[in-house]
Amino acid sequence: MASGMDLEAYFAFMENQGYTAVREIPKFDLDSYIQNYTGRSRFDRLLLIGQTSVALHMDALRAAVAEAKKSHDTGRYQKVAAYFRLIAPEEAETCFSKSWIDSTDAANAMETKRLEREMKVYKNNLVKESIRMGHEELGRHLESIGNLIGAADAYSRMRPDVSTPKHIVDMGRHLVSVYIQRKEWASVISQLGKITGIQGSDKERLIRPYIRAMSGVALLGQKSYEAAASCFLEVDGSSAPIGTLTDGYLCANDIAIYGGLLALATMDRTQLQLNVLENSKFRAFLELEPHLRRAIAHFVNGRYAECLSILASYRADYMLDLYLHWHLDTLYSMIRNKCITNYLIPFSCVTLESMDKAFSVPGQSIQAELAAMIQTKVINARIDSINK
Known part of the structure; x- marks a missing residue:
């Protein structure tokens, strides 16, 4: 009988891959949480939880396997199966289906050839709308099977044949979807810029919140935290559900969490009052x-x-988020530094005892943290270690 890694070895392996193990139990219910997302976003979120959550990794990996088998993307099915084998090889073998991979790959290849043949016919007939729709259909197919480079190329080939604002927006959204999956944040922002201000589209009211929300994700990915905060704070979700507006990538709770945390990390008290609480x-x-x-x-x-x-009590939930995972430690550090800095502003002299009471867990001292903040010029102060 094959035996997999023990838990500590598995999460040590994941940390070597750049992930952070989340050992606390999150407050959310996995089934309810994942229902907020559709498409590849649902799979990617399940996979991240399976890679990082000590409490939920098995449930998440099982759900990710099931989600992968609903799609035509055998690559992601094999990817999650590989993680499953690391931690539970016996169960992975039960879930794994080589026949499904072979039959799906064969069907995908046949569909790709069919769409390519149709494209040749459309091009020979020189009908612009048919050519545009052919490229779009081919792009959708390639995206669904995980060929994101081919999908981006197919969607880009729509450009000479788009004839209405709606076509421009649809093409842009397709490309944004591919670039987000590839984490090509600069390309996301560039593509969103091309559809900003498109006039005359019947989706015009829906474009603005979509652009702000997806720009926020891309700017977060680029670590442009203040600009990302502004984008999320400007999202207007009154016209349609956020999941619909963002093509299943985000839900309304994500807008609140991303906007709130980024604002806390980058804005002062007056800005928070005006731009967040009174917005x-x-x-x-x-x-x-x-x-x-x-x-x-x-x-x-x-x-x-x-x-x-409050933030500490929700850290596990936020660390399991697909876009926050890579930035949460930085954001929490920025918020904590702001709290300490603002606490010190009214005083000319503060005892270390009062600082420990406000910011440290019992039995620990904040002195080393304050010294580091002074050395990096986050605060302008000196420590009298004799008189504390």
Whole structure:
């Protein structure tokens, strides 16, 4: 009987791959959480949880296998099966189906050839609309089977034959979808720029929140946290459900979480009050995450320990997010530094005891952290280690 890695070895392996193991139990229910997403986003989120969550990794990997088998992408099926084998090889062999891979690959190849033959006919007939639709159909197919480079090429070939604002927007959204999956953030922003301000489209009201939300994701990926915060705070979800607006990549709760955390990390108390708590458009999202609204209100009101306590209690949930996972430690550090800095502003002298009470767990001291902040010029202060 084959035996897989033990838990510690598995998560040590994942950490060597650049991921962060999440050992705390998250507050969300996996089944309810994943229902907020569709398409590849649902699979990618399940896979990340399977790679990083000590509590949910098996449930997430099982769900990711099932999700992969609903698609035509055998590559992602084999990818999740490989992780499954590391931790539970016996169960992986039960789930794994070589016959499904072979039959799906054969059907995919046949469909690709059929669409390519049809494209030749369309080009010979010189009908622009048929050519555009042919490229779009081929792109959708290639994207569905995981050939993202081929899909991007097919969608790009639509460009000479688009004739209406709607066509321009549709082509742009297809390309944004591919670039997001490939984490090509600069290309996402460039493509969104090309569809910004498109006039006359019957989807015009839906374009603006889509552009702001997906720009926010790309800017977050580029670590442009302040610009990303502004994008999420400008999303208006009144015209349609956010899942529909963002092609299944985000839900309304994500807009609240991304916008709230990024704003906390980059904005001062006045800006948070005006741009977040008093922002009528964003307030509707923030009501979905009342704990985050409380954390922001605590920061604005100078109750920094309460703010940090709330954020700490939700750290596991945020670390399991597909886009926050890579940035959360940085964002939390930025927020904590702001809390400490703002706490010190009214005082000319503060005891280390009071600082420990406000910002440290019992039995630990904040002195080393303060020294590091002074050395990096985050705060302008000196420590009297004798008198504390």
